[in-house]
Amino acid sequence: MQLNLAEREVAAEYGPASAEMANVLRDRAILQGMRGEAAAQLADGERALALLGALPGDRTAQVLQVQTTLVKAAARQGRYPEALARYRDILDRRIRLYGPEDSRVAVDHNNISVMYLHLERYADAEAAGRRALALLRSDPATPRARQAWVLNSIGAAQWAAGAWEPALATLAESIAIGTETLGADAEPVAVARNLSAQSLHGLGRTTEAEAEWRAIEAAGMKDGTGVLGQVQYGLARSLAEADRPVEALVSARLAVERLGRFRAEDDPMVLRARALLAWTLAANGEVDAAAAMLEPVLEAVRVSTLVIDDWGDIHAFAARLEALRGRPDIAAAHRAEAERRWRLVLEVGNPRLAALLASLAG
Numbered sequence: 001m002q003l004n005l006a007e008r009e010v011a012a013e014y015g016p017a018s019a020e021m022a023n024v025l026r027d028r029a030i031l032q033g034m035r036g037e038a039a040a041q042l043a044d045g046e047r048a049l050a051l052l053g054a055l056p057g058d059r060t061a062q063v064l065q066v067q068t069t070l071v072k073a074a075a076r077q078g079r080y081p082e083a084l085a086r087y088r089d090i091l092d093r094r095i096r097l098y099g100p101e102d103s104r105v106a107v108d109h110n111n112i113s114v115m116y117l118h119l120e121r122y123a124d125a126e127a128a129g130r131r132a133l134a135l136l137r138s139d140p141a142t143p144r145a146r147q148a149w150v151l152n153s154i155g156a157a158q159w160a161a162g163a164w165e166p167a168l169a170t171l172a173e174s175i176a177i178g179t180e181t182l183g184a185d186a187e188p189v190a191v192a193r194n195l196s197a198q199s200l201h202g203l204g205r206t207t208e209a210e211a212e213w214r215a216i217e218a219a220g221m222k223d224g225t226g227v228l229g230q231v232q233y234g235l236a237r238s239l240a241e242a243d244r245p246v247e248a249l250v251s252a253r254l255a256v257e258r259l260g261r262f263r264a265e266d267d268p269m270v271l272r273a274r275a276l277l278a279w280t281l282a283a284n285g286e287v288d289a290a291a292a293m294l295e296p297v298l299e300a301v302r303v304s305t306l307v308i309d310d311w312g313d314i315h316a317f318a319a320r321l322e323a324l325r326g327r328p329d330i331a332a333a334h335r336a337e338a339e340r341r342w343r344l345v346l347e348v349g350n351p352r353l354a355a356l357l358a359s360l361a362g
Contacts, residue, residue, distance in 0.1 A: 022048040026066045033072050045070040064094055077264045084115040103139035106132040113153040120345035125157035148178035148188040155195050162351030164199040171196045190221035194231050229258030233273050245283035252277040268310040271297050275314040282324045312341030335360045
């Protein structure tokens, strides 16, 4: 690994207790987080903080960078309320360092936007994203490519709120900027295209959505966060709902495998993908294997304190599986729980809520 080599070279040139060594450890922690290596990420992050704390001078900027990396570890483990609180603290401290109108605090507003999205606070997510975008656009020296990521946050909030047409417009701008500045195969372009496919699906344009998901897969786009797993999840769910179980099973397996590269086993995205895989297994006649896969997923949902719509999705998948097992009473209980979970987080009038409730009758 290049960063392991860099650690040795930096130690030889600058010393093992240098600011340069802290930067290497921070960069390695970022990569470890992307690979789902939470323990290693935490260890390198803590080492970097210890080094910076022992060095002379004001190291606040570097400390905040490392701490931001460590918060991402909490977020990837589904610890969204904790991550939100820590991101807010980092924002406050970075504002004290640079001022509220400095483009360098845009990253914090965007991180907060993502946490609001996970916590189903869609209006807050969009507002935080727009604040980040305004700061980036106010500074001509800021790389334009960063706008693509922030536009994705805004588009995701619009999609989640059921504002699918506005989301498509926002994401089209992200795709254009990302393609121009980073290339057509860049990860933020893949993220925007996946969200666009989800928006198309929400609008009932399922053929277009499937074509887009398959085009993303065929393009061999870059993936550093699990976006290609999300692509396969969206495709698998659409195929399963269209009663195409053989194709759905292929994509569901890929979704679980790819998301697992970047996220912990108890991450809500991973759990939701495993529940979808269980349903598709049952639809292909592998009922016993499906039931065994679903049981620990439901237990994780039962003990979770998160209030998120993913848990409703999991109960909806469980209802379909139990119907295939010939257990209508248990299936009905899961449908009721799915509806309860969705109504906890999605406002009446959200088109996504209406679509989810309609799917329970399918």
